[in-house]
Amino acid sequence: MKRAVSVKELKAMQFDGYPFKGPFYELVGSPSKGCVWLIWGESGNGKTSFLMQLSNYLAEYGKVMYNSLEEGIGQTLRLATIRNGLTGENSYPVQLQQESMTDLTVRLRKRRSANFVIIDSFQFAKLNALSFAFFCDEFKARGKNILFISHADGNKPMGRSANSARYYADIKIRIEGFKAFPISRFGGSQKPYVIWPEGAGEYWGVGEKSTKKTEL
Numbered sequence: 339m340k341r342a343v344s345v346k347e348l349k350a351m352q353f354d355g356y357p358f359k360g361p362f363y364e365l366v367g368s369p370s371k372g373c374v375w376l377i378w379g380e381s382g383n384g385k386t387s388f389l390m391q392l393s394n395y396l397a398e399y400g401k402v403m404y405n406s407l408e409e410g411i412g413q414t415l416r417l418a419t420i421r422n423g424l425t426g427e428n429s430y431p432v433q434l435q436q437e438s439m440t441d442l443t444v445r446l447r448k449r450r451s452a453n454f455v456i457i458d459s460f461q462f463a464k465l466n467a468l469s470f471a472f473f474c475d476e477f478k479a480r481g482k483n484i485l486f487i488s489h490a491d492g493n494k495p496m497g498r499s500a501n502s503a504r505y506y507a508d509i510k511i512r513i514e515g516f517k518a519f520p521i522s523r524f525g526g527s528q529k530p531y532v533i534w535p536e537g538a539g540e541y542w543g544v545g546e547k548s549t550k551k552t553e554l
Contacts, residue, residue, distance in 0.1 A: 346502035355485075355524070356399045358498050362392070365518060366509050367525030371453075372478040376460075376503050378488035380493040380514025384533040389456060390489065391533065396483075397428035400453025403435060403445075407462040409434045430507030437482040439463050439473070446477055453483065460500045467502040474506065481488075 355370045365456035369375075375472045379385040387416055389404070396402050409415055411434055418424075419434075426432050433452065437445070455477070457463055463486070465473065475486055486503060489496040493505055493512060504510055517530045532538050 342449075345549060358412065358526075359528075359529050362395050362528045362551050364529040365511075365520050365524040365531045366528070369483060369509060369522075371481040371483070373508040373511040373524075374474045374478065374503075374506060375483065375485040375511065375516075376488060376495065376500075376507035377485060377511045378500070384516040384537065385487065385513045385516075386418050387422050387516075388513055388531070388533045389458065390424045392485075393432050393454075394422070394424050394428065395452045397430045397432050397503045399430070401430045401451070402432040402454045402456065403442075403452035404432065404456045405442055406434060406436050406458055407438075407499055411546045415547040424488050439465065443473070445475075446480070446482065451482075453481070454485065455482055456485045456487065460486045460495065460503065461497065465499060467499050468487050470499060470503050476524065496503045501529070517542070 342424055353520070355368045358368055360364065377389070381506075388454070391405055393470050406415055415434065424432060430453075435442075438502075439457075443456070447456065470486075477484055486500075487498045487504075490512075491497075493514075495501050508523045512519045513533070516534040517532055519526045519530050520526075
């Protein structure tokens with residue numbers, strides 16, 4: 339049986355994390371090594387563009403694996419990488435893959451596997467609430483950041499399992515109208531992130547100015 343930890347001991351503990359800066363710090367704070375993200379939004383609202391921009395930023399902190407279960411490795415994904423400036427010339431590599439959750443599990447158990455794992459989408463991963471929790475528990479313990487992408491049903495992730503995952507996730511981000519709206523357990527001002535200023539301005543009916551170019 340594990341010994342209980344006092345409040346004083348907890349406050350003195352140091353946990354590994356990623357020192358995000360700029361708009362992504364404002365969005366989610368400083369995520370720990372070993373946490374789960376859930377990102378959802380309806381089609382045509384900027385979800386893929388956000389993922390490309392986020393991947394570009396995460397690659398400053400560790401290896402990124404983008405598992406395109408749903409879309410695959412094709413022309414639409416290629417154009418998304420070009421449109422959002424995903425060059426692959428970051429501090430760490432961004433790898434694009436399309437493989438089953440079984441094969442992904444084997445890959446992630448290897449030494450030097452990716453630090454950040456993006457799984458697009460939750461629905462194509464075909465996980466239920468229990469298998470999702472088992473997968474996340476294993477790789478959180480290994481220090482991985484697991485990012486699941488979900489379809490949306492209104493303002494919520496689509497399907498009972500995906501909606502259940504929302505309560506498990508440490509970072510929750512809803513995409514609407516080319517903005518990312520966060521709820522994070524890691525601080526930051528949780529200021530919405532503007533994915534595409536012109537599109538956001540048209541959708542929300544107000545002028546949107548981008549802060550990404552000066553910070554990322």
